[in-house]
Amino acid sequence: MERLTESVDIEDDCAKFNKWLCSTLEKFTLLPPEQQSTTLIGMVCAASPESRYHLLLQVSSTLHKDILTLLPLELVEKVCSYVDCRSLLRATQVSQDWNRIISSLSAVWRSKCQRLGDTHTAERPIDWKARCVLALTLLESFRTGSAFVHQDVKSTCVTLGQITGIDHFQGLLFGIADDQVGVWSTDSFQLVGLFSVPYRISCLNAYGSHSLALGHSTGNVTTWNIKSNQGDCEAQMYREFRGHTGVVMCVSVSPEIGLLVSGATDFTARVWCLRGGGLLQTLLSHNLWVLQVFFPPSLSTVNVSCDRHSLVTVTRDHIRVYSWLAAWRRDSECCLLACQDHGSLETIDPCTMEIPLNYDHSVFTPGCHLFCGKLVYVRQSKVREDEPGNAQLVFHDLTTGNPGRTLFLGLKVRKLLxxxxxxxxxxxxxxxxxxxxxxVVDLYSGESLGGCYLPHSSERSRRKDRKNHYPRPDIRGAALEELIGSLRLKVINQPDNPPTYAGRAGESTNIDITLCNLEAVELISGGKCNNR
Structure with missing residues (x-):
């Protein structure tokens, strides 16, 4: 009976309390905002510590609504697409829920990676958020210069003690000097091979893990098979190409279509069959030395009616694009017709496109590259030493044949690497x-993202000239010394008139020497001309 009486009293108290609460809330809602705030603050201050704790929990869940967890995932993805990458990464540190939701937006992170320059494509799933972190870390290392770590590669085993050309392919670094080739591992930078070739080397192109093409000052081009076994490296000549009458300045190989192209100081570029060794075409439309050659992907953009192979040659004044029918084409019934793997080279000349580089014949900037159907090169004019540079990056569209956008750098560019x-x-x-x-420059804004100091061949070692007392570079003697070796010339000055190019023009204001061609001398014996 007592328990029943207690339960009835409790129910009466609850009813009275609910009635009082409803009346109080009704009056509270009629108060102006300032009085509502004053009432709430007074009640909180008068509440017990236990009540304050429960109030804190209730208010936190009521007032602090997490909009990111309430919005649909599609809207979250849309909102996050407008946030920059660094802010998005900071947002993942707000809470575990935010980290889980934002990290799952693979499409957003992939677009951020593309904006940062990461164009990686793969079929397997990729953690694009992690790649964004790597890209931002790399950008920061550009700014501080820590991305560029200089590693000295010992080349004392090479005859000249100075590497005149390098190339790399799949973990191997190839360096040339005189008539020798050194092979290093890009992992340890240790020498893994060294071999000599019959002629002085002027250029090289590594086009496979075991294949190397060499251009020579004698006008020859040779290809080599390289075998590496437990640190040892052996080389065997595979093919020799003869035909140039000048120094071979550049060579490029396309194993996919079985072609090799070489450019030389005889103003020609020659296209060879890589496997057979025969000369397929000689391109005679150049009026200067051919300094660079390469095979871009098939130029279907140049002639959309059929697939075409292509070839780019670069001289001091022009870039020329040649194209010809590809190895596969379709007939009227859309059936594939097979022809030679390198296509119909009879249609290669004249060139499809000619791009002028050096209008005033003053400044040529080496380095022409192809990316996404656009030839990218530097155009600039000569300025005084105390003036800023005026170099521009030109993106030449191969689809239209016209220059696309131009990016002003405002620098004196030595080479586009x-x-x-x-x-x-x-x-x-x-x-x-x-x-x-x-x-490192941004190709869209032209902004310099950082870099490092690198000594190179344009560095001037200044001295005080005894006659005119002005700083004078000493690179002419070095260039002459290189020319003497490449063309097999001999200095025949009299004993009382020593060559002044020795020491790289450090002994005299003018370079004054007399040269003799060794090959011509070898043909003359006893006053008679001997034919080989």
């Missing part, structure tokens, strides 16, 4: 050692 989807790597002329001359 590489071009990617987002960034370009350029080498500037020699500067003070405290300033970087190897720069």
């Amino acid at each position: 590489a071009v990617g989807a987002k960034f370009g790597l350029i080498l500037l002329h020699h500067r003070h050692p405290c300033g970087p001359n190897l720069l």
